[in-house]
Amino acid sequence: MTHPFLHLAPLTAARFASIEDRVARLLRTEQDVVIMQGEALLPLEGAIRGTAGPGTTALNVITGPYGQTFGDWLRDCGATVIDLPVPFHTAVTAGRIREAFAEHPEIDFVSLVHAEAATGNTNPVAEIGEVVRERGALFYLDAVASVGAEPVLPDAWGVDLCVIGAQKAMGGPAGVSAVSVSARAWARMAANPRAPRRSYLSLLDWKERWVDGGRKALLHAPAQLEMLALEACLERIEAVGLDAVMARHASAAAATRAGAVALGGGLQPYVDEAADAAPVATTLRAPSGVDASELVTRALESDPGAPLAAGGGALAKEMIRVNHYGPDATPGAVRASLSALGAALAARGLTVDVEGALWAAEDARR
Secondary structure (H helix, E strand, O other), rough: OOHHHHHOOOOOOOHHHHHHHHHHHOHHHHHHOEEEOOOOOOHHHHHHHHHHOOOOOEEEEEEOOOHHHHHHHHHHOOHHHHHEEEOOOOOHHHHHHHHHHHHHHOOOEEEEEOEOOOOOOOOHHHHHHHHHHHHHOOEEEEOOOOEOOOOOHHHHHHHEEEEEOOOOOOOOOOOEEEEOOHHHHHHHHOOOOOOOOOOOHHHHHHHHHHHHOOOOOOOOOHHHHHHHHHHHHHHHHHHHOOHHHHHHHHHHHHHHHHHHHHHOHHHEOOOOOOOOOOOEEEEEOOOOOOOOOHHHHHHHHOOOOOOOOOOOOOOOOHHHHHHHOOHHHHHHHHHHHHHHHHHHHHHHOOOOOHHHHHHHHHHHOO
């Protein structure tokens, strides 16, 4: 059996490094960027295990399920963890971060998710970064969902560890991911006796054997197809322009929110304030007495291509997600989602205005 994907020349170290450079330009960062050979959970966990330990006091902001996971990893590392839970229908504020520092001045690590695609909120990282920088804490940011949908600026925001993945707003592969690492973060890892070494989780291995070596020899055989897909994804963003890609996501989010409100049937935005809503995905609250997962199932029966999903875990009964990211950040995907939801609500006997919803979406998109 032959296939063009089975007969590719090996990916060179120079090609790998050039893709890292493109990621750095996307993030407008002068920090070291390491592309890791796995889904974004790999650098997310590796960065925490590399920098946190028994002497760490971490402020862990929870605005969705990933924040909960980070707290578990930090505790596994032996860190003292101060959880800051925030209702999932809103966002954290810089004021709350400042209050947490006032109550716990020993905090030296802050973990935050920029945009939670699972809950549809986004957090004001620039303002939070100012507070963290004032206190001298290390700032760890999950920007997997936000990159490509809204600005992600590690240097300008004082982020020490910024993890991204390409599978959402960037419209790229899920099998590789990247992290930008500040000099402070490298120093914290080097001083941490528990930082992973000789491990797939180890960022220090990449630092010592790849970055410090002038990026001449890769640690192991790269995930070649995924790296080429990431390169193609970055080329496409560069050709269109990052601002245009972000504008497309913002437009889809505004159209979805306005259309859902106009649709009726008891459907409402899950995130209360539009300013707190992530442009990567819009979450909606199912009408009272209606199971969200059942509603999504019925909607997908009418249009299997609509980018709809029920919330995860405990949110499955109350939350609907419109995943208008990447190739689905389009007016067509928004119209399809609203029409399918309208059909599902009407089938439940609820009064909806699909035409009005489509008009509202179009008006908000302009």
